[in-house]
Amino acid sequence: MDIKGLIKGLHHVTATVAGAQEDYDFYVKTLGLRLVKETVNFDNESVYHFYYGNEIGSPSTIMTTFPYAGQGVRKGAIGSGQVSQTSFSIPMGTLTFWKERLKAQGVSYSTEQRFDQEILVFEDPSGLKLDIMEAVDERTPVWSTADISKENAIRGIHNVTLLISDIKTTIGFLELFGYEIKKQEGDLTLLEAGDGGAGNTLIVKDGKTAHQGVNGIGTVHHVAHRVASLADSLRIKDFLVNNLGIMATDVKDRKYFESIYFRIPGGVLFEIATEGPGFLVDETREAMGNGLKLPDWQEPNRARIEAQLQPYIK
Numbered sequence: 001m002d003i004k005g006l007i008k009g010l011h012h013v014t015a016t017v018a019g020a021q022e023d024y025d026f027y028v029k030t031l032g033l034r035l036v037k038e039t040v041n042f043d044n045e046s047v048y049h050f051y052y053g054n055e056i057g058s059p060s061t062i063m064t065t066f067p068y069a070g071q072g073v074r075k076g077a078i079g080s081g082q083v084s085q086t087s088f089s090i091p092m093g094t095l096t097f098w099k100e101r102l103k104a105q106g107v108s109y110s111t112e113q114r115f116d117q118e119i120l121v122f123e124d125p126s127g128l129k130l131d132i133m134e135a136v137d138e139r140t141p142v143w144s145t146a147d148i149s150k151e152n153a154i155r156g157i158h159n160v161t162l163l164i165s166d167i168k169t170t171i172g173f174l175e176l177f178g179y180e181i182k183k184q185e186g187d188l189t190l191l192e193a194g195d196g197g198a199g200n201t202l203i204v205k206d207g208k209t210a211h212q213g214v215n216g217i218g219t220v221h222h223v224a225h226r227v228a229s230l231a232d233s234l235r236i237k238d239f240l241v242n243n244l245g246i247m248a249t250d251v252k253d254r255k256y257f258e259s260i261y262f263r264i265p266g267g268v269l270f271e272i273a274t275e276g277p278g279f280l281v282d283e284t285r286e287a288m289g290n291g292l293k294l295p296d297w298q299e300p301n302r303a304r305i306e307a308q309l310q311p312y313i314k
């Protein structure tokens with residue numbers, strides 16, 4: 001049995017964050033992403049689940065957050081066994097626009113070279129490490145705002161960095177899925193799946209001297225990879241369990257996609273998510289993100305759920 005090629009690239013990144021208001025303001029107002037879905041954490045309905053992406057939340061463009069302020073969740077620490085950095089892509093020639101925008105918005109950033117390219121590294125309000133980089137990126141439909149035109153707008157997630165204590169084992173594991181090594185530089189190894197490039201890239205960073213990551217506020221909870229169908233997810237699960245002895249969860253219905261979860265050698269929590277049905281399943285394109293959407297089985301509890309969510313203003 002072979003699972004090479006079933007994973008087409010990234011689907012979304014999910015982070016544990018603090019306040020709903022600061023999170024919304026940062027991803028929507030500062031970075032200019034669209035809130036494509038306002039729902040709750042399906043495993044803990046006292047917390048929002050925000051999905052930010054391009055105009056329709058195309059798979060691979062999506063950043064998602066659980067704002068856990070006031071819920072007694074500890075502050076995390078980014079370290080090995082985690083996604084240590086999430087990268088967004090911007091059109092070629094727009095880095096200057098983004099330097100000026102971040103500065104004007106009061107976001108302090110540093111410039112770094114990564115694979116012979118200048119990137120801007122900064123943190124979100126919860127301390128999550130992010131960067132933006134120029135890339136050829138044809139993903140559409142592009143979302144724009146009053147002060148970020150389509151020509152300058154973020155296209156979606158470009159890649160994530162996995163900080164790993166034993167990179168050889170993890171890279172060998174990723175290669176089973178069809179992720180191929182494309183570049184190496186210092187302690188970084190860049191791998192691509194499917195068509196490669198933006199939305200289909202992982203960077204494995206050597207973290208043998210790093211401390212172990214602590215899950216909590218300001219850290220990525222998991223990274224999701226996309227497959228065409230649930231049948232592909234089940235083939236992957238079968239391979240993990242029977243060939244590698246790695247346990248994976250049952251299929252979870254996330255309404256906008258269906259998912260399984262497992263921890264990779266190296267410790268990072270992976271999700272395999274179907275590309276469909278997508279975020280238009282319960283809202284029109286125009287109204288996406290305007291109101292709280294709940295899974296059907298939680299609708300009878302709407303009043304109670306709404307009352308316990310952290311208030312915020314759009």
Ligand code: ZN
Pocket residue numbers: 012014222224271
């Ligand atoms: Zn997820």
